[in-house]
Amino acid sequence: MGDTAALEVNDLHKSFGSVQVLKGMTVRARQGEFISLVGPSGCGKTTTLNIVGGFEYPDSGDVRLNGTSVVALPSYRRGLGMVFQNHALFPHMTVLENVGFGLRMRGTPRADAVESAREALRLVRLEGFEDRYPRELSGGQQQRVGIARALAVKPKVLLMDEPLSSLDAKLRREMQVELRRIQKSVGITALYVTHDQEEALSLSDRVVLMNRGRIEQSGTPEEMYARPATRFAAGFIGESNFLEAVLDEVRGGEARIMLATGERIMAAAPPSVSSGGKVHLAVRPSRLRPATASDAGALTGKIVASAFVGSHQRLVVRLADDSEMLMIVEATDRLPAPDETVSIAAAPADWMVFPGEARE
Amino acid sequence: MSRLRASGGKAVLALPMFVLLGVFFVLPIAMVLALAFKPYDPVTLTGAGYTLANFDRFLGNADHMWTMARTLGISAAATVLCIVFGFPLAWHLHGVKSGTARLWLTLVVLLPLMISLVVASFSWVLILGNNGVINVLLMKLGIIDSPIRMMNTMTGVVVVTVFSHISYAVLTIFAALENIDPSLSRAARIHGATDSQVLWRVILPLSLPGIVAGASIVFSLSMAAFVIPFLIGGGRVNVVPLLIYQYTVQFFDWPGAATLSILLLLVTLFASWLLTATAQRAMPWERPR
Numbered sequence: 315m316g317d318t319a320a321l322e323v324n325d326l327h328k329s330f331g332s333v334q335v336l337k338g339m340t341v342r343a344r345q346g347e348f349i350s351l352v353g354p355s356g357c358g359k360t361t362t363l364n365i366v367g368g369f370e371y372p373d374s375g376d377v378r379l380n381g382t383s384v385v386a387l388p389s390y391r392r393g394l395g396m397v398f399q400n401h402a403l404f405p406h407m408t409v410l411e412n413v414g415f416g417l418r419m420r421g422t423p424r425a426d427a428v429e430s431a432r433e434a435l436r437l438v439r440l441e442g443f444e445d446r447y448p449r450e451l452s453g454g455q456q457q458r459v460g461i462a463r464a465l466a467v468k469p470k471v472l473l474m475d476e477p478l479s480s481l482d483a484k485l486r487r488e489m490q491v492e493l494r495r496i497q498k499s500v501g502i503t504a505l506y507v508t509h510d511q512e513e514a515l516s517l518s519d520r521v522v523l524m525n526r527g528r529i530e531q532s533g534t535p536e537e538m539y540a541r542p543a544t545r546f547a548a549g550f551i552g553e554s555n556f557l558e559a560v561l562d563e564v565r566g567g568e569a570r571i572m573l574a575t576g577e578r579i580m581a582a583a584p585p586s587v588s589s590g591g592k593v594h595l596a597v598r599p600s601r602l603r604p605a606t607a608s609d610a611g612a613l614t615g616k617i618v619a620s621a622f623v624g625s626h627q628r629l630v631v632r633l634a635d636d637s638e639m640l641m642i643v644e645a646t647d648r649l650p651a652p653d654e655t656v657s658i659a660a661a662p663a664d665w666m667v668f669p670g671e672a673r674e
Numbered sequence: 675m676s677r678l679r680a681s682g683g684k685a686v687l688a689l690p691m692f693v694l695l696g697v698f699f700v701l702p703i704a705m706v707l708a709l710a711f712k713p714y715d716p717v718t719l720t721g722a723g724y725t726l727a728n729f730d731r732f733l734g735n736a737d738h739m740w741t742m743a744r745t746l747g748i749s750a751a752a753t754v755l756c757i758v759f760g761f762p763l764a765w766h767l768h769g770v771k772s773g774t775a776r777l778w779l780t781l782v783v784l785l786p787l788m789i790s791l792v793v794a795s796f797s798w799v800l801i802l803g804n805n806g807v808i809n810v811l812l813m814k815l816g817i818i819d820s821p822i823r824m825m826n827t828m829t830g831v832v833v834v835t836v837f838s839h840i841s842y843a844v845l846t847i848f849a850a851l852e853n854i855d856p857s858l859s860r861a862a863r864i865h866g867a868t869d870s871q872v873l874w875r876v877i878l879p880l881s882l883p884g885i886v887a888g889a890s891i892v893f894s895l896s897m898a899a900f901v902i903p904f905l906i907g908g909g910r911v912n913v914v915p916l917l918i919y920q921y922t923v924q925f926f927d928w929p930g931a932a933t934l935s936i937l938l939l940l941v942t943l944f945a946s947w948l949l950t951a952t953a954q955r956a957m958p959w960e961r962p963r
Contacts, residue, residue: 367860367864368863368864369860369863369864388863388868389860389863389864390863390864390865390866390867390868392864394864395864395865396860396861396864396865398857398860398861399857400855400857402855402857402858402860402861403861404858404861404862404876405880405959406876406879406880406957406959407959415862415865415867415875416865416866416867417866419862419865419866419867419868419871419875420866447958447959449959463861463865464865467865467866473864
């Protein structure tokens with residue numbers, strides 16, 4: 315493919331009134347790559363999608379498809395397909411008419427449009443529903459029609475705006491698998507917007523975490539989960555426990571960190587924090603475990619809540635300074651009783667240390 | 675059980691209106707219907723027994739049938755024009771996002787309904803008359819030499835009917851437009867539809883229910899209009915409501931007036947039914963199956 319990206323979003327800036335929604339947003343997608351924009355509401359992910367789709371115009375910056383700038387083109391001349399949150403099917407058209415709509419608008423002869431529409435419906439496994447109206451379909455079927463409609467125009471990039479958020483949890487998981495299957499089989503470049511980090515992790519080749527109009531971190535789902543770059547990323551992608559602490563001493567690659575409780579633990583040394591500096595300490599609930607004699611440091615607390623969720627157990631441990639830690643352990647026969655005192659620890663590599671003065 | 679009680683409660687709430695409609699609307703219409711089958715007697719006004727003679731009298735009268743056709747023509751023209759001019763107005767109102775601008779525009783749209791029809795019709799005399807605003811302006815500009823006659827013509831009646839009733843069309847179409855999911859326009863546009871294609875292929879079909887509702891209201895009101903043809907038509911544009919008036923207060927032929935009323939009602943109902951049925955055929959997606 316050379317150097318040309320299928321989709322290139324370059325340094326987008328956008329303000330609504332006095333509110334700066336995008337402050338230099340840049341994304342590149344290779345042909346066939348599935349990219350998720352994820353972040354809290356108001357982070358600018360939807361605005362980015364709307365600018366790519368041509369529903370809004372940036373104050374500055376560029377959008378390129380296969381190397382050609384489309385930022386000045388109206389939506390209908392960009393050659394895109396889009397799946398909407400509320401499906402946005404045309405209620406006055408049958409399933410077949412909905413799917414063939416884009417082709418008909420582009421002047422494709424009727425017979426060819428029908429043929430392509432049928433093909434798209436086969437792809438989403440909705441043969442036999444051609445003559446139904448959208449209101450006669452279930453939510454999941456409607457969303458399949460929406461996907462078929464977007465794919466029928468053979469778009470350069472497929473845009474998706476929280477397409478699964480209106481479905482119930484079980485159907486959503488099924489559709490995630492289905493969506494990934496379809497995207498892979500067509501080999502289409504996809505830009506996916508969601509506030510659901512789990513969905514982003516399970517679907518994407520690359521996750522772009524946005525916060526306040528900027529990219530907080532981007533990488534493969536595995537990188538994003540294993541090595542959050544900031545405290546925000548650690549909090550947004552996956553579950554994390556946070557503790558305020560002070561860096562005690564750095565020796566070699568390891569740092570001794572003192573918690574507010576006075577207890578000390580060992581962790582990988584963070585860059586750019588000197589001894590005595592404040593740090594945010596984070597740890598995944600699944601990385602906490604009962605302490606053993608070989609641990610370099612442990613936290614002591616009381617169990618205040620426990621819940622059995624089948625394969626494992628969720629425990630809430632209250633430390634001496636009243637901060638609470640969520641801990642996920644393998645289910646055992648014995649449920650720890652409330653008020654039981656426990657000692658917990660994590661491997662030094664599992665503690666994530668972020669500079670304390672960093673923006674939230 | 676509770677659902678039964680709830681529906682019973684609703685029925686009680688609806689009762690006053692039922693009584694009101696029954697006593698002051700259904701009953702008088704029934705009486706008019708009965709009157710239409712009474713013979714006319716020049717001395718006692720209403721004769722004894724029942725007859726179909728009144729219907730023979732009007733259905734065989736070419737003059738009166740022309741009046742009926744004229745009434746239909748004026749109403750149909752006014753209805754079409756109300757929709758043709760009302761749709762862009764509603765579309766514009768729908769596109770206005772600022773709250774205050776919407777408020778003022780809505781006020782302007784409602785204005786024809788707020789002004790008494792008599793006052794509005796008289797002001798139209800000032801506009802359409804031989805010495806009215808339009809003619810004076812056109813003559814001053816040298817576009818015409820002698821005034822165009824608009825008062826006392828069908829054209830004048832249609833123009834004022836459109837003005838007086840267009841609010842209903844704008845409001846019903848506006849309501850329909852507001853009901854259309856805005857993401858449908860986006861979906862159409864991004865898959866390749868130009869702005870005019872979005873309008874013709876998506877917006878227009880989906881606003882059909884509002885268009886039909888507006889057309890029905892405007893048509894029914896136009897069929898029954900009395901003040902406008904009376905004041906603007908100036909006796910030269912005869913329509914059925916004027917005819918009914920003449921039969922009632924000039925000829926004292928109440929059975930005749932009643933017959934004309936029933937005929938007008940039937941024609942209006944039939945035309946409205948035709949409109950609705952045609953529209954429903956055009957909207958298969960609204961039909962349950």
